[in-house]
Amino acid sequence: MKFQLPVFMLLVALLFACQPDSTVTPQNSTVNVIKIAVSNTPLSAPLFIAHKKGFFKQHGLNVELIEHEGGVKCFEALITEQVDFATASETVAMFNSFYRSDFAILTSFVESDNDIKLISLSAKKYQNLASIKNAKIGIIKGSASEFFFDSLLILHHQQDLPLERVYLKPNELLAALENGEVDAISAWEPLGYQILQRSQNANQVMSTKGLYNLSFNLIGLKQNQVSLKDRQSLLKALSDAIDFISENPTESQLIVSQTLDMDLQQLRYLWKDYSFRVSLSNALVSNIQSQAQWAIDNRLVLKDNRIDVRMIIDKQLFESAISQHQDEH
Known part of the structure; x- marks a missing residue:
């Protein structure tokens, strides 16, 4: 039995409609999950906010945040390849630079002189x-x-x-x-x-505000499965989150308070000491160098293992990501 033309055309249209659209990513798409070990401190606020407000998703990323007690534990998770990236202070990066050079700081995202x-x-x-x-x-x-x-x-x-x-x-x-x-x-x-x-x-014991300027950083292994594009997108998402923090401090504090199950009054007390911004400044290099000399002087590390700090800072990635982000805005 032959199909009538209108019926045949309708069946063909339905058939094509059922085919997946290669230009659209379905909601349950298995986009590679990027795992970030995050220290459970308010210093990690930009990552919590980027996740909660959807900035990672806006840049095409599927990010999972895995909380740890402090930057040392986060870095351990990174080098054992349990995660793709980690948050840690520049001191943690400095100590580890004496033993390995297979990691790099992608960006600093917050500083505090009273933490x-x-x-x-x-x-x-x-x-x-x-x-x-x-x-x-x-x-x-x-x-x-x-x-x-x-x-x-x-x-x-x-x-x-x-x-x-x-x-x-x-x-x-x-x-x-x-x-x-x-x-x-x-x-x-x-x-x-x-x-x-x-x-x-x-x-x-005594007021120490201004004595030590701590920075918190996003760190990754130089050789990993995360593409250059996705690493750039991570920095863009962090930049968007920091813009949000600047424009919406009250909501930002509420998000971090709920994420860390921290008293909101307590968080507000700490918040005034934080300076959120994405950067890889010369001050960071200088700080790591001075800390490395301190570690050598106190025989906490072997002098012969000291490396050039610039080997663990991914300036090229940072500059390319920020340049792209500025062009997009």
Whole structure:
């Protein structure tokens, strides 16, 4: 039996309509997932906001954020290839540069000159730096916590002060201080705020605002499966998130507060010390170089393993991504 022409044409049209459109990506498309190890601190705000507000998706990325306690753990996840990228301070990058050069900083996305503090539970006993003589100090080894503490001693000519360093994990600091295992801790936020709120006896041994300018960075392995285009898109998404933070500080704080399950008042207290921007400045290079010299002087690393800092900074990727982003806007 022969089809009538109108019926035949209708069937052909329906057949073509059922074919997948190669120009459209379906919602359940298996776009490669990019995994980022993120330190669960407000410093990671641009990544939380890029994820929540859809900036990663707008740039064609499928991103999964995996939270860890601190930048050291994030970097460990990176080098063991559990993730594609990690967030960490420049101190973590500096220490690791003595042992490997297969990673690179893609961008810094936030700075703070008041994120790390020296906190005790004996306000009367520990009123200044000299008073911590013979004290036990809780420190996170190989991190900004350790560099900050040594910088504090050097600045006040107390580097020969007798004391005991107790190396702890980030999630062990508060308990160690409250249980009397240490007399003070060199801790980043929000740990400092938490202990100050939990105990009336807690105090900041001395004001350290402006002493140390910490940066948080996006770091990746030089050889990975993420394309150049997607790496550029990551930086563009972070830039969009930072623009959003600047224009919508209240909503941004609410997003971060909910993401970290942090008290909003606590977050607002910390927020004023943060400067969000994507950058790879000469100040970052200088900071890493000075920290590397400190690590050598204190025999924390082998001098012979020192590399040129520029080997672990992907300036070319950064400049290409920012140039493209500016052209698109």
